[in-house]
Amino acid sequence: MRRQLIKRYFITGLLIWVPLAITTWVLTMIIGTMDQSLHLLPAAIHPRTVLGFDIPGSGAILTLLIILLTGVIAANFIGQRLVVWWERLLARIPVVNSIYNSVKQVSDTLFSSSGNAFRKALLIEYPRRGAWTIAFLTGRPGGEMARHLAGEYVSVYVPTTPNPTSGFFLMLPRSEVVELEMSVDTALKYVISMGVVAPPPPRVAGLSGGSMINRNS
Template identity: 25%
Template sequence: MLARTKIFFKTTLLGGVIVILPTIILGFAFKWLFGMVGNGIKPLTDLVVNTMTLPDRFDQPIATAIVLSVIVLGCFFVGLLVRTRMGQWIYHSFENSVLSKAPGYKMVKETVNQFLGKKESPFSSVALVQVFENDMMMTGFITDRHDNGMVTVFVPTGPNPTSGFIYHLKAEFVHPVEVSVEDAMRSVISCGAGSEKLIRALQPKINP
């Protein structure tokens, strides 16, 4: 009993850390970006604030709004750039040569993409799969269907959803459930916590 409690505590704690970690990283990254942009355009913000005849209490909010506007515009123009063929080449070259070598970059990127609900995910739907063709089921994501009736699924390993196993199964052992990819991914990251939606979505099929 004590061993099971310790395992439950460790996996739950680790799952919480994995869920919170991308948010913390994004928060620190945004704080760093805000400070860098703020220092870079300080002469501009000082000029705007000094030319406006408003009470001193409005100086900081105005400066903050200017910095946020510059960041938003910067993100917008970067987004426009990466929509072009040249921009995509520059981005992928920089990512492959620099960003991909940063520890944890891939995991954070994939996790953030799932939380943001990016549509470029290769997962078409969520399924509970019987990889050993018995009563045991695993959380998986359907990645391909084949003309011979086989289904390819990716079964991630928690709490890191970027690693896992690929299985090619008969359709009868793959049970699609009406659960969003984002919800299923959160349960994987949380080491199974929050899987109630998956089980509940399957119940009408196994208990008509």
């Protein structure tokens, strides 16, 4: 009895400290990486020169300011011309152009306000009939794929658990996809936790399931 009690307390402590430790570790790595942007500053205005000591996180603030300033510049006509010139320059460099274009296509899809990537959490029957899993809407099949698929199809991403960065890309008939009310963040938590962190009940009382995905998606 005492051993079970000690084990229970120990596991409870782990459940508190492990997420906190991992969160601290990840934030430390991110802030440490962003602090490297301080090397862009002239030595005369470096915080270590001005104040005599380093300020943790000052590089993160500088990085955010650089990103914001870049967005402001790129949003006007002159900035857009500079971006086009820069992309044309990178397109002429072997190897670099393929890497840059691939990353840019993914980032445009994920971060563009007009994109459809990971905008909806879905429920699909996969990998066999009778088995269901969480998926995310990524768009519609295009190009040559669209010509070979009869009817309306949607492109979905099925993440693996507990690492959602790997998964499977599927093209499914629209009629076989069920849209869920839960947000993408909630669905990701559900996947990462391997089903332990259950999503909250639907907002509408008595609603037992999702509905077929909207045709305008």
